[in-house]
Amino acid sequence: MAYLAPNDAFNPDELGAAMVGIASLLGNHDSGLHQHKMGQLLFARKGCIRISLDGLLCLLPSSRAAWIPPGIKHRAEMRQVVDYRSLYFDLGQFPALPGEVKVIEVNALLRAVLERLAMADFDTDWQQVRYANLLSVCIEEMNQARQEPLLLVFPLDRRVSCLWENLEQLPLPLNLFAQQIGASEKTVSRIFQRETGMSYQEWRQQWRLLRAVEMLAEKGKLSETASALGFASDSAFIAFFKSRTGKTPRAYFS
DSSP states (O other): OOOEEETOOOGGGGGGSSEEEEEEESSEEEOOOOOOEEEEEEEEEESSEEEEEEEEEEEEETTTEEETTOOOOOOEESSEEEEEEEEETTTOOOOOOOOOOOOEEOHHHHHHHHHHTTSSSSTTTTSHHHHHHHHHHHHHHHHHOOOOOOOEOOOGGGGGGGTTTTTTSSOOOOOHHHHTTOOOOOHHHHHHHHSSSSOHHHHHHHHHHHHHHHHHTTOOOHHHHHHHHHOSHHHHHHHEEEEEEEHHHHHHHO
């Protein structure tokens, strides 16, 4: 196990191990764009991590984990103190792991197993029965875990690329956004449906959810979050949040 300091260099691919675990406590950290030959499970024990991938935004609040398959370029940003664990898997030896990016809820069992695996020595023999059992439980729990709606696909069309430039500001309503980029509402709608599988309004609502989770994770102020995201009242915001996640904000972060 490596407990990484902010400026430590680390490349799991160089170790030649079937599985590698690390732990770290970082604040205001930017990993920069990078990729691994190994698949990565990134678990936020505390704080919130924003992960940017090719055309995809992923949000990782506490008690959630993100699975990033091998070879996918990504960037992890931590704007406040984040306590995290990260496991790296050689998919040649663990073919049952997922082939797509996803965010999962981490239950008590998976959390305990992740901690044990992250703290294991780099030279651990993963074929020993007790370690093989831990890995088996980890992979089974990962595959069965509840998926979280914390992914947002961004259209790659250059006409709407400005949406990447300010991820903190609520995107304009369709009519105003179309005027801003000099296109018709119909054109904007076609772009979003073609490249994200969602209407512009649905995409904007999904953006709202991710930003809401991020703001609540970082500041924890419900009324401030509701106001910043354009909701008429706290109750309207709570109803929106519950419709998307199945839980109220309080329950979601408890």
